[in-house]
Amino acid sequence: MRVPKIVVVGGGWGGCAAAAAARKAGAEVILLERADMLLGTGLVGGIFRNNGRFTAAEEMLEMGADIFSVMDNCVTHTNVEFPGHKHASLYNVYRIEPAVKEYLMKLGVKIFTTARVIDVAKEGRKVSCVVVEGLEPIQADAFVDATGTSAVPANCTKYGNGCAMCILRCHSFGPRISITTKVGVEEWIGKKPDGSSIGAMSGSCKLCKDSIDPQIVKELEEKGSALVPVPLEVREEEKLLSMKACQQYALEEFIENLVLLDTGPVKLxxxxxxxxxxxKVPGMERARYEDPIAGGKGNSMRYFGFANCTPELQAIGPVDNLFCAGEKAGAMVGHTEAIVSGTLAGHNAVRQVIGEKLLRFPDEIAVGDFVNHVIGEMKKEEGRQYKYTFSGSIYFKRMKEKNLYTTDVKVIKERVKKAGLKSIFDTKLL
Ligand SMILES: Cc1cc2nc3c(=O)[nH]c(=O)nc-3n(C[C@H](O)[C@H](O)[C@H](O)COP(=O)(O)OP(=O)(O)OC[C@H]3O[C@@H](n4cnc5c(N)ncnc54)[C@H](O)[C@@H]3O)c2cc1C
Structure with a gap:
């Protein structure tokens, strides 16, 4: 059988996971990233394994998605607690990108950075090739759109506080271009039902360690987290609660304190x-932002452009060979969440090419309930006003109600075995 060729567009966590899964399933894989580094918003994140993300990571590892081991190998801290969150791991945001790149290269994924896709061509019900700025068009048998939902400065200007000069560096590498839009797949924007808020602002910033009180840095480096009380006159409750993208952090403690985490720099x-x-906050008298550089003014705006897709993550529309990964697949917040959907999308892209039945995660495993539930919610106007994450808010509540949250690795392994999915992502399909 001819080796299927898969092109993944977008090198965030969703795209990296899709590329790894497609390659492990036996395909030739090309990963195209608009910027000069992989990982997209993952370049400034760092929190994983907190709350239900622990269960999700362990299920995925048991299924063979060992990209989680790359994260585990780059941690600054494990078992960190901060308000509303237990047993978090924090990866070092400086070490993670080269580590993921090396992992993908070892698998044999061909990576092109500064490779922005600007158009696509179709033949009948198939995407036939992508047009990349400065390169020849690239043909493939199936494609994965992992372009995320941010990186459009016009959205940051219209719906946020303007470009805050974040890690996405749109002015240098060009804004996001969505593959699903290009081929005519229906897309949705996350918004409140009354339209009062469109998209959402990203929920954290980075401060330079050298710019804050050494005592706070010491505490951070020892414990991974620190709470710094915010004097009453400085609090801005209204703004914080209404603009949060990450509903799992909309808690009182986050208003009364600066919640800081050590991810290499200081995550605020x-x-x-x-x-x-x-x-004016004691200890922060000389504070300086590292990302976004204008973190005093705003942050990136996200959640524009979720594509209509099936629980197998196949785009629904005029083409059959396009899959969706990461935030592109729905309002799923987080690295863990993007890896879950990315892995499934990359794996299913290969199945589609070789004519195998697409994999649908069963509801009996946490990642299955998550993907199937969120994809269902995306079809409803009211479902699109929420963000979904294993780490808190409405989905973590559901996860606990359904008895899917556990930190018992033995139980997780048994669950995956029972579903017949052990090492599924480590097994060649051809
Ligand atoms: C400031 C911030 C902090 C965060 N902190 C955390 C955290 O601590 N823990 C956590 O779990 N989650 C965190 N998140 C959320 C998390 O990073 C995202 O939900 C997740 O990583 C999204 O991954 P993605 O691959 O879907 O999208 P993205 O990360 O947006 O990646 C999309 C990629 O596609 C590329 N791209 C776009 N268009 C094109 C094109 N036309 N051609 C080629 N490439 C293209 C982009 O350059 C980008 O690299 C944070 C997000 C932000 C913004």
């Missing part, structure tokens, strides 16, 4: 905080 768990006010 708030979308933005005016610098003058931040410097």
């Amino acid at each position: 768990m708030t979308p933005f905080f005016p610098l003058e006010r931040l410097r």
